[in-house]
Amino acid sequence: MPDAGANSSNDGAHKTDVIIIGGGPVGLFAVFELGLLGLSAHVVDILDRPGGQCAELYPEKVILDIPSRLKITGAELCNELMAQIAPFNPTFHFQQMAEKLEKLETGHWRIATDIGTVIEAPVVVIAGGGGSFMPKKPKLDRLEEFEGKSLFYAVRRMDQFRGLNVLIAGGGDSALDWTVNLSPFVAGMSLVHRRNEFRGMQVTVDQMYALVNTGKVNLAIGDILRLNGEGGQLKSVTLKSTEKGEFDVACDAMLAFYGLTMKLGPIANWGLNMDTNRVAVSTETFETSTPGIFCIGDMCHYPGKLKLILSGFHESALMAHACFHYARPNQKLRFEHTTSSSAIQAKLGVP
Ligand SMILES: Cc1cc2nc3c(=O)[nH]c(=O)nc-3n(C[C@H](O)[C@H](O)[C@H](O)COP(=O)(O)OP(=O)(O)OC[C@H]3O[C@@H](n4cnc5c(N)ncnc54)[C@H](O)[C@@H]3O)c2cc1C
Numbered sequence: 001m002p003d004a005g006a007n008s009s010n011d012g013a014h015k016t017d018v019i020i021i022g023g024g025p026v027g028l029f030a031v032f033e034l035g036l037l038g039l040s041a042h043v044v045d046i047l048d049r050p051g052g053q054c055a056e057l058y059p060e061k062v063i064l065d066i067p068s069r070l071k072i073t074g075a076e077l078c079n080e081l082m083a084q085i086a087p088f089n090p091t092f093h094f095q096q097m098a099e100k101l102e103k104l105e106t107g108h109w110r111i112a113t114d115i116g117t118v119i120e121a122p123v124v125v126i127a128g129g130g131g132s133f134m135p136k137k138p139k140l141d142r143l144e145e146f147e148g149k150s151l152f153y154a155v156r157r158m159d160q161f162r163g164l165n166v167l168i169a170g171g172g173d174s175a176l177d178w179t180v181n182l183s184p185f186v187a188g189m190s191l192v193h194r195r196n197e198f199r200g201m202q203v204t205v206d207q208m209y210a211l212v213n214t215g216k217v218n219l220a221i222g223d224i225l226r227l228n229g230e231g232g233q234l235k236s237v238t239l240k241s242t243e244k245g246e247f248d249v250a251c252d253a254m255l256a257f258y259g260l261t262m263k264l265g266p267i268a269n270w271g272l273n274m275d276t277n278r279v280a281v282s283t284e285t286f287e288t289s290t291p292g293i294f295c296i297g298d299m300c301h302y303p304g305k306l307k308l309i310l311s312g313f314h315e316s317a318l319m320a321h322a323c324f325h326y327a328r329p330n331q332k333l334r335f336e337h338t339t340s341s342s343a344i345q346a347k348l349g350v351p
Pocket residue numbers: 021022023024025026027044045046047051052053054057058062063064065096097098099127128129130131132133264265266267296297298299307308309310312
């Protein structure tokens with residue numbers, strides 16, 4: 001759903017106070033913090049919906065460290081952030097990559113996306129998380145034939161796998177988590193890894209072995225040689241190991257978890273100071289080395305940075321206050337609590 005509700009000016013460029021690159025949890029909460037200060041935002045994301053990693057990688061997993069929420073799934077967090085920012089009416093430009101950054105004579109910034117959307121604003125906030133994250137794919141013939149039909153790299157809906165014979169490939173957290181979480185729903189579950197050692201959290205490794213011991217999970221050790229099936233429908237996967245030689249593991253669906261490549265993408269070419277492949281920022285303002293360009297969430301780097309959602313929420317608040325001076329250079333910013341500001345309460349529709 002590209003360009004939901006966008007308004008454009010005569011020259012075709014959208015005008016706003018702040019352009020946010022990335023609609024993950026941190027980009028969404030940034031809309032809220034900016035909105036509290038009266039600043040409007042346009043959000044660009046390559047994905048087809050908001051939520052970043054929470055929506056794409058673990059929508060049904062439970063997050064336990066969002067303050068005051070005993071537990072909340074990735075999808076619920078995205079939905080509630082969307083509800084929280086709704087009063088500020090942000091414009092989303094989905095399914096497009098922020099590609100070009102240009103400084104205008106006015107001092108404002110122009111962002112152009114790979115499908116030609118142009119947005120101008122005095123401030124750009126990069127909330128690009130892991131960047132254009134793409135699954136690492138196994139080097140196997142016929143991958144494309146099965147991809148999206150019976151071979152997947154993420155679990156969008158657990159229900160999609162209900163009653164199927166599922167094969168999970170990989171040895172890290174995602175492979176182990178999904179082996180444990182999906183096994184109650186599926187008709188059969190095989191976990192395939194090239195050696196009998198796993199990189200995941202010990203508690204999940206133990207849970208997986210417990211399922212193997214009760215016969216609920218078939219643990220197959222070996223290298224995947226071939227995908228077998230027709231018309232996009234997998235029937236089995238051929239493995240090879242030193243002990244067993246070549247052997248087939250039957251499956252209706254395969255989930256391959258070989259990790260993600262996290263590429264900064266075009267942002268790496270925008271001339272910003274980088275640190276350990278992320279964007280270096282000041283911890284007072286979350287401004288980058290380029291005035292007027294800010295970076296928050298997983299994509300920013302500073303000493304002690306933790307890639308946590310709550311860290312990104314904190315960064316959003318400080319960033320918004322610093323952005324205000326660019327977007328409203330002639331206005332004074334008054335700090336207000338939401339509990340006592342009738343102006344904020346009116347904006348949020350609180351009676
Ligand atoms: C399996 C798993 C479990 C996790 N569990 C927890 C947990 O329990 N608690 C916790 O706090 N954190 C957890 N995390 C980490 C948490 O998800 C991240 O810290 C959080 O998603 C970072 O949010 P973000 O908005 O900075 O980035 P992201 O969620 O990565 O969103 C960034 C968005 O930017 C977009 N983007 C990037 N570059 C461009 C571009 N050039 N143009 C357009 N769009 C672009 C991407 O498509 C993406 O949607 C977990 C992560 C994983 C993978």
